[in-house]
Amino acid sequence: MEQTDNKTINMLFERTEEQKTTQENEAVPQTAVASRFFSDSLSESSINSIIEDERPELITLLGLDGVGKTTFIGTLFHLLRVDGKVEDYEFVDSDTLAGFERKIFLRRANRNSISITQRTTVKENPFLTLKFIHKDTGEERVIVFSDKPGETYRDYIKHIDTVKTEKTLQLSDRILLFIDSEQLTNKNYLSMKDDLQSFFRRLNDNNLVSEKSKLYVIFNKYDKVNGFADTDTFKKRKSELEGMIKEAFSVEGELHEFDVNSKKNDFDATSKLFRELIYPIETTVSDLDIDWVKKGIENL
Amino acid sequence: MTTYTLTQIIERCLIVPLSEGQMKNLQQVCKTFADDAALDELQDCATKYVFNEGGTTFKNNFQSVYNETIGEKLVIPQVVYRGLAGYVLYHALVVNRNIEDSEYEDISLFLRNYILRLKNEKVTIPVPELLYDIISYSEERRREMSEIEKPGEFRLYPKVFSSDQFSEVGIENYEDIFDEVKYLAQRDEQLKYQQLVADLSKTTKSKQYIAAFNVAKTLATQPEWMYVDANPMETLNKIFGKYTETLTLGTIKNSICNNVELDDFEVESESSLILSYVYDNKDVDGIADISLTSLEFAVYVYYEFFHERLIEG
Numbered sequence: 144m145e146q147t148d149n150k151t152i153n154m155l156f157e158r159t160e161e162q163k164t165t166q167e168n169e170a171v172p173q174t175a176v177a178s179r180f181f182s183d184s185l186s187e188s189s190i191n192s193i194i195e196d197e198r199p200e201l202i203t204l205l206g207l208d209g210v211g212k213t214t215f216i217g218t219l220f221h222l223l224r225v226d227g228k229v230e231d232y233e234f235v236d237s238d239t240l241a242g243f244e245r246k247i248f249l250r251r252a253n254r255n256s257i258s259i260t261q262r263t264t265v266k267e268n269p270f271l272t273l274k275f276i277h278k279d280t281g282e283e284r285v286i287v288f289s290d291k292p293g294e295t296y297r298d299y300i301k302h303i304d305t306v307k308t309e310k311t312l313q314l315s316d317r318i319l320l321f322i323d324s325e326q327l328t329n330k331n332y333l334s335m336k337d338d339l340q341s342f343f344r345r346l347n348d349n350n351l352v353s354e355k356s357k358l359y360v361i362f363n364k365y366d367k368v369n370g371f372a373d374t375d376t377f378k379k380r381k382s383e384l385e386g387m388i389k390e391a392f393s394v395e396g397e398l399h400e401f402d403v404n405s406k407k408n409d410f411d412a413t414s415k416l417f418r419e420l421i422y423p424i425e426t427t428v429s430d431l432d433i434d435w436v437k438k439g440i441e442n443l
Numbered sequence: 444m445t446t447y448t449l450t451q452i453i454e455r456c457l458i459v460p461l462s463e464g465q466m467k468n469l470q471q472v473c474k475t476f477a478d479d480a481a482l483d484e485l486q487d488c489a490t491k492y493v494f495n496e497g498g499t500t501f502k503n504n505f506q507s508v509y510n511e512t513i514g515e516k517l518v519i520p521q522v523v524y525r526g527l528a529g530y531v532l533y534h535a536l537v538v539n540r541n542i543e544d545s546e547y548e549d550i551s552l553f554l555r556n557y558i559l560r561l562k563n564e565k566v567t568i569p570v571p572e573l574l575y576d577i578i579s580y581s582e583e584r585r586r587e588m589s590e591i592e593k594p595g596e597f598r599l600y601p602k603v604f605s606s607d608q609f610s611e612v613g614i615e616n617y618e619d620i621f622d623e624v625k626y627l628a629q630r631d632e633q634l635k636y637q638q639l640v641a642d643l644s645k646t647t648k649s650k651q652y653i654a655a656f657n658v659a660k661t662l663a664t665q666p667e668w669m670y671v672d673a674n675p676m677e678t679l680n681k682i683f684g685k686y687t688e689t690l691t692l693g694t695i696k697n698s699i700c701n702n703v704e705l706d707d708f709e710v711e712s713e714s715s716l717i718l719s720y721v722y723d724n725k726d727v728d729g730i731a732d733i734s735l736t737s738l739e740f741a742v743y744v745y746y747e748f749f750h751e752r753l754i755e756g
Contacts, residue, residue: 190458194520196495197567198456270458287458310459428561431571435555435578436742439676443684 184242184268187310190287193238193272199285200423203312203356206321207338208293211363211405215321216271216290217246218413223273229421232275232284239271246271246290267292275421284423289315300341306349315356316424319416320388322360324402325367327380336383343391357424358392359399359416360385366404444537447573449473449530455569456526461519472509473527477534482546485535489554489577492529493568494561501528526569533573536580544584545753551581552750557714559743560728588670591629594622632668639665644682651686652695653702655741656721658682663748669756675745683738693731695740696721711754715747 185193193199204212220243223234237243269291275284289311299306312318326335346352362381371377385398403412428434449470454460461469480488484501491498502524509517536547555578568574599620602612614620643661647654662675672678690698699705699721710718717740719725735743 187459191520194457194522196521198522198569199458201458314454314458314460423565426566427564428558428566431566431568433558433568433571433574433578434562435558436676436739439742440680440684440738443677443680 185270186268203315210321236274365402488528488532589673651737659744
């Protein structure tokens, strides 16, 4: 028995050596080991190490503290664990399983369905990854989520130096901007509006908003609006925020909005959004303006 | 001209940008590399950058130049080599312009023709805008090369009509009339070309795609002066522009193979995808499923034959 155990342990070590050799051969940066636990969320200094031949898609969850970004990411992971797939994409792996597990673990609800999710702390690493395989084509799709604590974004308003440390927002392929809908119904609205205005100004002043990022606006905790959603005040406030967002993110036309509920087991809107996010942003040679034949004929 | 920086390109390959120090080192090596890059190395860079394929030679060479220049081992994710290849290509062709015009034209046509592969695919190219200058160069050169410069003075024309030898025209030094002879030859070739286009236009009433293949081949390969047409797309549009039907390349190829007696044309360029498919049955990346109008088909075929002719020359 002891012999078998030793053999197993040796095999494990052998495999580790093998992996180590492969890693060295592929020249993986040493920063890849920066996480606190194996497969924990990744930091800015380690996230690049997961990239191989293709840059993964970067989705940034953007919003001030308490808007439900981490709850949202926990729900996504929960849905993946339950279903094992989204549309035609099968969930196969993550470099940050422990990171997700931690968020799920921290995601709790009391009997009244009030989220008591512990907020992402400033020291926690922001990046989480999901790997999918398309069931028909075998196409691999890696998505990186950036879930920074809302306090970090709030710091951008207060301290001009902190905003200069932002490195990834402007490189996001998609931005999910979270708004706490409940605050549109109460006395906090004006303060929230001011905060958002200052936040957006700060982002724009520092060129952190790229036109290349696709914006999704998540009106979170929508169920908490109760009967208020149909009132003129709510509609007016929502419209005011929409105007601010459009201006800040240079959006022409309608915003891409999702009203997401925070009630336990009410995942419809989140699922709908995820079904959209799972498909890569389609880019063709025409979109990139390098379809010279099509372009040339159009210009004749 | 918009200038693109290495930082802009590498940012689009990664989630978090590299440090300023790393970027500075890479920039230095890229410039050294671009200064010395030969045509085949640049072609390798183009394939790596646009299609994310190959590039092993580029990677090995870049690593060794980095090692020599910076004095340390280069450790970066694989995808960064794609961005580096793009920057080296851009720097060598657009910024430095340190290769022959004909070589630049060769790479430009190579890229233009090879891009057909991506027509049915999702495409990810970090900062694709830097390709605009490179892709359009072959047309810029075509415009230059197709210009006809009128000589300041006509010494030969029209006296030549009433004379039987140069002495009667008063020409002693042939170099004096080179510009005039060139002008007359170019004008003559233009007229012949116009007649050729008019004749070919009559052959397109049925089986447009077969006609498109034949017309494109003839116009690209037959004129003695390869730059006789300053705008072949416009010429082909006059012939095929009225047809809106689309067919897949697979169907077009079958139609051509069943109706045209193909010669033994040898396809040299890897980027001549349609010619390789028609002559050598090579269906690269499933191009058989790409749908084209007869005009689009004619344009692609024209430029593939033209590029083959350029390489041969």
